[in-house]
Amino acid sequence: MDTTQKKLAELRKVMKSQKIDAVIIPSNDPHQSEYVSPHWQERAWISGFTGSAGLVIVTHDHAGLWTDSRYFIQAEMELANSGFTLHKMYNQFGSPHIEYLLETLPAGSSVAVNGFMFSKQSIDGLQNALSKKKIGLVYQKDLISMIWKDRPENSLSPIFIHSETFTGQSINEKLRVIRNKIKMAGGDALFLSTLDDIAWSFNIRGNDVEYNPVAIAYAVIDKTSAHLFIDARKVTRDVKGYFTKAKVKLHPYEELLQFLSSMGSDQTLLVDESTISQSVYDAIQCKVKYHPSIPKWEKAIKTNVEIQHLRNTMRKDGAALAHTFHWIEKSLKQKKSINECDVADKLAEYRSQQEHYFGESFAAIVGYQSNGAIVHYHAHRDTCKTILPKGILLVDSGGQYFDGTTDITRTFTLSKPKKKHKISYTSILKGMICVARTKFPKGTTGIQLDTLARQFLWSHGLNYLHGTGHGVGYFLNVHEPPQGIAPSFAERGKTVHEVGMLTSDEPGYYEDGAYGMRIENLIVAKASEYKGFLEFETLTLYPFEKKLIDKKLLSCDEKHWINAYHDECYQRISPYLKGEVKSWFKKKCKKI
CATH class of the missing domain: 3.40.350.10 (Creatinase/prolidase N-terminal domain)
Structure with missing residues (x-):
């Protein structure tokens, strides 16, 4: 019996003594955070699944994890031989975990949750659903604390x-x-x-x-x-x-x-x-x-001071990326052995050399070949892949600076790409550009913008299951509500975009077991020249992978936009570069 199965056995023993038929364990903490401190990582502790989103239900004869498409591959790997079954959530409508409880528990059963880990709104919805089958909800019991004996303390780091x-x-x-x-x-x-x-x-x-x-x-x-x-x-x-x-x-x-x-x-x-x-x-x-929440809406709209700082932050962040990607190419040419973790370390190293740097904004996603298809992949030293001078490399990373938060994804080909690679990459790029260039009337929501990013993939019978964009904080959380670009009526999809809102623009395409592609820039909404209409300013600075672009699929306007963007990248980032790296970067920013 492995560690996870032992934890399940201990939990079921407590459930039996407390006369509990099922327990629900969420990902969040008492503050309803997406990312939580080790002290409150109850779902990860009991299941072994380390993704940032998911929910566990344990009954006396079943243990299940419910999570969305970003984590399917990761969850399958981490839950192997754990005693947990993966329940895949393909969309954001409904509550399949509640449906599972209603289908499997008899009337008169008792479900336990930790009332500090669930919002008032969540408890109301859960009670209403369970009461239809006369299933009781107990939210005063913290069953995990009864068995988690070596639980880490919260940080005492000074504010x-x-x-x-x-x-x-x-x-x-x-x-x-x-x-x-x-x-x-x-x-x-x-x-x-x-x-x-x-x-x-x-x-x-x-x-x-x-x-x-x-x-x-x-x-x-x-x-x-x-x-x-x-x-x-x-x-x-x-x-x-x-x-x-x-x-x-x-x-x-x-x-x-x-x-x-x-x-x-x-x-x-x-x-x-x-x-x-x-x-x-x-x-x-x-x-x-x-x-x-009043501050949620106030902080979502960045001030002119914050936006001006962000413009400068993107320059130095782009310089750190240039140093990292130059290092990758040079290492491969010199036939040095490098792996996914090495790239993540280099990203942090070069960012740390920039002014006002505080830390990473999330664990860098460096996915080589099949690992790139794992949307929120995180490389570990004992399992990370060696990067060879062939195939596709996806790099999604970001930094926390006193003057802003960054989040950027670029995809590279390390050898001559296949036709399908160029079609999928160019379709992604066209979708990203379409969102970045669009003008839209005031009152436009994220769900309306989402289709713009997908249309070119759809024309080739391709799609991606995650949202197109999320709000981004200012030296705060890299995922910040309420706005976003998403194909659902959840908060990100139904929120109206307003002047000053900072959002990611990141369509992608993933082929399980083969490769993943994503391109991501941060964009900020501003007033357009037309009354009653808004548009986006692209803040992120780094050139695209020209070897993956099929120019025949681009319109003249799209080519012009890419060339103008590449010129801006060089003009604004090159002052931070010197010598060999600067010369290399100039080639990357050439017109297509």
Whole structure:
């Protein structure tokens, strides 16, 4: 019996003693984060699946993992011989895991969840669905903590101030905007649990979650003051002084529930039901009004100061990429042995040499040949592939800088490409360009833009199963709601794009067991020359793989756009390069 099967046996033993028929274990933490600290990685701990999205259900005779198409290949590999069965989610409609419970559990059964790990909205939906078959839901039991004995502690890394030089707004300016919105919404105070919302609102950053510069905290903002619930050991003297000037009161993290329960019954607290956990919600004694997170929408619209910083950040990020990709080509020509992990290390090394660098924005995806078909692939030293001077290499990476967050994907051919490679790559490129060049009326949503990116792949009978784009934070989470470009009516698909929203544009194509291709730039919405219409400005800077482009498939306008883009890449990145790398890069930026 392997480690995962032993954990399952221990969990089922506890379930039996607690009279529980099924337990649901999500990916998130009490703050409903996508990426979570090791302390809260319960789903990964019990199943062995390390992808960022997925949900586990364990009954007395079955253990299943539900995840989407980005992780099918990864999940199949990581769940092998684990005792877990992969349940593939092919679209974002419905709740197949709930359907599974309704189909397999008899009436009178009991399902347990940790109420801190599920939002109020999720619990309401789950209770409503299960009640149809008279299945009970217990959300006061944390079964995983009963068996996870060596659970890691949360980080004590100090928080720090994100300078107004980079944000363009002071903490007082942001709190003033939030308070005005609270008043307009008919509230007396606002509750915040989402870590990036809190980081943005207070102009602070942390290092509690890998790749995301956030700190584990809660916050309540009222008409005259603000309350931050955080481990005091993480707050330095300078930061305390900063908070004092802004009238921010500090409280121990664990005192949140007591504070909420003591709020006056005549007060109205605004909460986002999609992010406040059920167990936190239960502590509230005052009036509650559901309202979308105010900071979520404010931070999604980047200021002119932030956008100007991002333009500069893309230049130095592009320089780091140039050094890395030059190193790859040179190493292969010299017949040196390099692998996927070596490339990831080089990306981090060259980015770390850039001004204002903080860290990576996610684990670099360096997928050679068949590994490129794993959308969120992460290479490990003991299993990563050696890169040879042939085939297809996909590289998706990003950096966290004090002056912005980057996320870029490029695909390369390391030998003469096949015809099908050029068709799929050129179709992807055409789709990416179509989104980047489009003008669209105000009120346009992500689902409307998504088709623009897919149309050229569709014309060849090709497609990809993931969304086309996601919002991106500013020295914050690389995946930032609410906007995106996606083929569903989930938040990313139904959100209207507004001026200042920063979004990725990343169509792709994947052939299981063979190769993967994706091209990704970051684009920001701005007003167009036509009244009532918007357009995108492309911020990311790095040339495309000319050897994979089939020029016969391009229109004259598309060729002109690519050539102008390549010229801009050279003009803006080359000042950061010297000697051999600069000469090499100039060739990469030549006209097609």
